Amino acid sequence: MHDDRISTNAGLYIHVPFCRSKCAYCDFYSITDHARVDAFLEALSREMEHHRGFAPAFDTVYVGGGTPSCLTADRLADMLRQLRSAFPVVPDAETTVEVNPGDVDTAYLRRLREAGFNRVSIGVQSFDDGILATLGRRHNAREGLDAIESARRAGFDKAPVLLRADPRAGHSPAA
Numbered sequence: 001m002h003d004d005r006i007s008t009n010a011g012l013y014i015h016v017p018f019c020r021s022k023c024a025y026c027d028f029y030s031i032t033d034h035a036r037v038d039a040f041l042e043a044l045s046r047e048m049e050h051h052r053g054f055a056p057a058f059d060t061v062y063v064g065g066g067t068p069s070c071l072t073a074d075r076l077a078d079m080l081r082q083l084r085s086a087f088p089v090v091p092d093a094e095t096t097v098e099v100n101p102g103d104v105d106t107a108y109l110r111r112l113r114e115a116g117f118n119r120v121s122i123g124v125q126s127f128d129d130g131i132l133a134t135l136g137r138r139h140n141a142r143e144g145l146d147a148i149e150s151a152r153r154a155g156f157d158k159a160p161v162l163l164r165a166d167p168r169a170g171h172s173p174a175a
């Protein structure tokens, strides 16, 4: 029996495999050699062209990592533009990008909002500077709060904040 509550659309995830440094607890794949960013973006572009016209339509798009905010806002905007050109994406698709505090300000996030991202996921992890240092995070609590405020100013009304309760616990989401 067909269940109307189940979407027949698909979700698209793009993994940006770069970070500025590696956090102590993280086992997601990413590298800190940014000399390979151009090669990655060219390969991703070719891959999108190779699969141009894929169906069914995507109703969610998620650009994660790694740390997508290692890339300039213009490069993320170009990525989303090509993606929408190559694939059917429903008009109101939830379109998320992960960012790290310390990488972003209001201008950067506004550029992403204008490009079509409607949800930003902020890797705050903790509002305790001691825990952030233990985790090996590059930002401090103040920068986490600033990133949340910048997202609000840039027009993101959907900005989940990734928090981690205990640095000795299991794995947490990336970014």
Ligand code: SF4
Pocket: 018, 019, 020, 021, 022, 023, 026, 027, 028, 030, 065, 066, 067, 100, 123, 173, 174, 175
């Ligand atoms: S937690 Fe996020 S920022 Fe840290 S190494 Fe993993 S992917 Fe990179």
